[in-house]
Amino acid sequence: MNTKHARLAVVVKGWPRLSETFIAQELVALEEMGHDLEIWSLRFPTDKKRHPLHDRLKAKVNYLPEYLYQEPLRVLRGIGRNILRGGFWKATAVWLWDLMRDRTTNRGRRFGQACVLGAELPPETAALYAHFMHTPASVTRYAAIMRGMDWGVSAHAKDIWTSPEWEKREKLQASTYGAEFLATCTGFGAEHLKGLADRRDRVELIYHGLDLARFPAPPERTITDGPLRLLSVGRLVEKKGFDNLIAALGQLPETLDWHWQHIGGGNGDTLKAYARDLGIDHRITWSGACDQPEVIEAMRASDIFVLPSRIAKDGDRDGLPNVLMEAASQKLCILSTPVSAIPEFIDTGVHGILSDDAPEALAAAMTDLGNNPQKRLSLAEAAYERLTNHFLMGPHIKALDARLKALIGE
Secondary structure (H helix, E strand, O other): OOOOOOEEEEEEEEOOOOOOHHHHHHHHHHHHOOOEEEEEEEEOOOOOOOOHHHHHOOOEEEEOOOOHHHOHHHHHHHHHHHOOOHHHHHHHHHHHHHHHHOOOHHHHHHHHHHHHHHHHOOOOEEEEEEEOOOHHHHHHHHHHHHHOOEEEEEEOOHHHHOOOHHHHHHOOOHHHOOOOEEEEOOHHHHHHHHOOOOOHHHEEEOOOOEOHHHOOOOOOOOOOOOOEEEEEEOOOOHHHOHHHHHHHHOOOOOOOOEEEEEEOOOOOHHHHHHHHHHOOHHHEEEEEOOOHHHHHHHHHOOOEEEEOOOOOOOOOOOOOOHHHHHHHHOOOEEEEOOOOOHHHHOOEOOOEEEOOOOHHHHHHHHHHHHHOHHHHHHHHHHHHHHHHHHOEHHHHHHHHHHHHHHHHOO
């Protein structure tokens, strides 16, 4: 087969998504390296804005039936086109075994989407590649079995820590039609997944890194008067820890003049009411979901970036949030927590401060940084050096490029 123009089908949960710039950055870079991509999205977009990065991707985007009842004829056509393939019955057997252990409508939807994907993949498609190990990887796996194709996957955070162990293990075994490779963006996650794979080399640590070409040079930061400008960027979900942060803001000393800006989607009614109850709502700006230029502008105007990540009750947690690297790119002092892989980027006291996520500890850390502007500048300089020396996108995207070329047979 001539693989020079082999098409790689990329399965994502939704496209485009403001909170997943790391996926957009990766796909644009792969396309610019010569990969011929086609996107298959399990969901329609819900964000009202797009990042400029999304507009750089030239790949065709297809949307699978988000709910099977919405496109029943398309699903039936998908089953009909696959049913004569020997792989269809193998995929059905795998799916039924999965369904026995996960009796959910979502599991049924995954198989229906896989039937559509398997039927509609262009004949020149050489392999499939999924982003996220849970739902997208399941759809990809079933479709790959139907079509007799190899597949790979990138795992990130929630998909690793909230998926059942049996499912992760089977997606990493050759005997159960597992992925040819799994790339994951944290050493913490990589070690966990290597322990579930039939071969440790099936799993590779590949950091997302940051493409500095997308960002302006950092501003010349100096010590200035005025309120301490705190910034957080992240969805309003439990694992981000913003309830603890608001409690911490309520404990800041009266002598500290401050203002906090939050950027990110989600329902913030409960948190806004909490801030009102604490009497600090006049010091807070809720900006909602913003595009990349708006986020960078806010970072350049701030003094401290605060991300109080924690482990949620269901086990969900951050991996290594790209937004920390974005803050470092603008020489913005970072205050976060030692959750998951965050310490892989930040040594506390060297590149930023990693605090306990308790409100009292966060308040003490913010007070200390607020009263020590020179310390903020020194930490920010060190984080920028850490980013530029070890966490730029180039070396890491080359490792992924090699994995994908092997996947499609180049």
